[in-house]
């Protein structure tokens with residue numbers, strides 16, 4: 001069963017609890033938490049305090065996507081009883097293996113992400129250590145961008161490598177996913193689909209979530 005992870009980057013922060021309740025009512029599986037530092041990406045979003053305000057207000061797990069330099073310094077701040085994954089960028093980690101081990105050592109699952117211009121094979125030596133691989137289908141930094149279709153080839157490549165090597169990491173895609181393209185993306189073999197503006201940008205957030213879930217059934 002494919003999972004839907006709405007990104008709260010596109011939520012209305014003045015009513016974050018209500019927006020999250022709406023995605024939960026609509027059947028969302030995970031909350032995708034986009035953390036941006038204005039250095040690794042050209043935008044600043046929010047930090048751990050905002051995410052922690054949701055602890056206990058929703059039953060959904062957190063999927064933290066750190067688009068930040070030096071993630072080793074901040075990862076522990078994002079550990080809560082609801083944090084399932086913390087994902088770092090390959091491009092932001094000088095010692096990726098160390099960063100992945102650090103995330104595991106603080107009690108959560110570890111993910112690694114690659115930007116659109118970074119090939120899948122750059123992860124060859126870390127795939128055996130990670131719980132999740134996040135393929136960016138836009139250049140990270142902003143919601144509401146158009147999907148870069150080469151991400152689908154990367155998904156297919158990862159599915160193949162995972163099988164050949166007998167690994168079990170989950171595959172996630174993030175950026176530019178809409179009701180129009182989500183079917184093709186699901187068919188490519190992805191496990192978790194992130195959607196921001198296509199879920200939160202609509203009048204009835206619960207209904208929009210339900211539409212995604214129906215397609216993913």
Ligand code: DX5
Nearest residue numbers: 140141143144175176196197
């Ligand atoms: C991009 C973020 C995404 C983004 C997705 O930098 O990592 O999670 O919020 O937003 P949409 O679905 O609007 O492309």
Ligand code: ZN
Nearest residue numbers: 034065174194
């Ligand atoms: Zn993200």
